[in-house]
Amino acid sequence: MKYFSLIFLIVSMHQLQAQSEDFCNEALWYQKLQHGDTLSVRCDTVYLLNRFTFNYYQKLLKTYRSQDQRIKALTSVYDDMSMLYEKRVADQDKEYQQLLANFNQLVSGSNTFIQQSNQNLASIKTSLQHAEANIQTTQTSLATVESSLKQEIKISRKQKFKNIVGGFAAGAIVAALVFAASN
Structure with missing residues (x-):
């Protein structure tokens, strides 16, 4: 005898009015049947498969x-x-x-x-520029002072020379007068 396997899958959630509540509510259900068995289907979809x-x-x-x-x-x-x-x-x-x-x-x-x-x-x-300007002014002033000092020294030397020459001349005149008066 051949055995047939039958798998029932419910494709749709809508059930026919004649369905059995306990059989068609299964999401996946199968049953083995023998040759000659009768099956009453009350679901909307049934698949019949061989073993x-x-x-x-x-x-x-x-x-x-x-x-x-x-x-x-x-x-x-x-x-x-x-x-x-x-x-x-x-x-x-x-x-x-x-x-x-x-x-x-x-x-x-x-x-x-x-x-x-x-x-x-x-x-x-800015400070360095001011300092540089001050240094330049100071250098110019120092050059002016140096030149003035050199002139003053020259004048002073001339005056001393004149004084020496004048003193020598006066001394020579006084000595000549004293010598001439003593002779």
């Missing part, structure tokens, strides 16, 4: 369920990795924002320092 096709579909279903567990495990691992990645991206974004804020603060501080340094250099340059 080999039924066994093939049953193996596929078991394979799918075992792969489904693996897929769920892989999906769970992927979700965990995805969450870790998103957390890492968020952490890196936070670190980037902190580094950017620190960098901007350093740039602002550097710009302020540069501006103050430029102002200080400008005031130092």
